[in-house]
Amino acid sequence: MENFESFADSFSAELPEYLEEVRGKAVLQNVPVIRRSAVGLLSFFVRMTGAVNILEVGTGTGFSALTMWEASGRKAHIITIENYEPRIKEAKINLHKEGAGEYITLLAEDATEVLKRLDTNFDMIFMDAAKGQYENWLPDVKRLLKKGGILITDNILQDGDMLKARSAVRRRDRTIHKRMQDYIFELTHDKELDTILLNTGDGMAVSGKKD
Ligand SMILES: C[S@@+](CC[C@H](N)C(=O)[O-])C[C@H]1O[C@@H](n2cnc3c(N)ncnc32)[C@H](O)[C@@H]1O
Numbered sequence: 001m002e003n004f005e006s007f008a009d010s011f012s013a014e015l016p017e018y019l020e021e022v023r024g025k026a027v028l029q030n031v032p033v034i035r036r037s038a039v040g041l042l043s044f045f046v047r048m049t050g051a052v053n054i055l056e057v058g059t060g061t062g063f064s065a066l067t068m069w070e071a072s073g074r075k076a077h078i079i080t081i082e083n084y085e086p087r088i089k090e091a092k093i094n095l096h097k098e099g100a101g102e103y104i105t106l107l108a109e110d111a112t113e114v115l116k117r118l119d120t121n122f123d124m125i126f127m128d129a130a131k132g133q134y135e136n137w138l139p140d141v142k143r144l145l146k147k148g149g150i151l152i153t154d155n156i157l158q159d160g161d162m163l164k165a166r167s168a169v170r171r172r173d174r175t176i177h178k179r180m181q182d183y184i185f186e187l188t189h190d191k192e193l194d195t196i197l198l199n200t201g202d203g204m205a206v207s208g209k210k211d
Contacts, residue, residue: 035201043071058129157203
């Protein structure tokens, strides 16, 4: 599958220079950032759904938020949540590039609190933060997603660990293995959601909220 990923990447559209810089710096500093194939998938769904109100859980240094904003033709309003101070500092700088500051709002808080408090209806929600919390956040995430809206969850394969039995995973990764398994089960068995699982990047789940 790695072969397929580099094959697909070789056809992917080039990113604007400032986005390459933001991504390059994140990679250099070991800040987690979505894979290139995930850029394609996120951008595709933003364009195809015409999403203009987007929520992101897990800003990092802002690369994926800027990616979605670009894909929307620089029109989408995005709320993005990050609670790790060093990343917040860098994200604040990045999210003001190219006039994005007028559209992207960074909430520098713990996602658990923010998700409880928000009451906007979003066209799209992108989950890319603490994987072990996804299941706890799901009720609020569903409440915040409009009918017909799309929820995209990153890293559902956990670098391939999810394809192994729990006993074959390193002891320290077993809790996250179980939590991700439970979260995927919830997504795929929820009557309000229609979910597909993709092996794009580190695995992505795309869930639509039924009308
Ligand atoms: C994978 S990184 C996000 C990368 C970003 N989406 C990108 O691709 O540019 C996940 C981020 O979620 C943040 N995070 C983890 N748990 C969080 C929480 N409970 N509340 C807010 N942010 C959280 C981490 O600090 C980290 O920066």
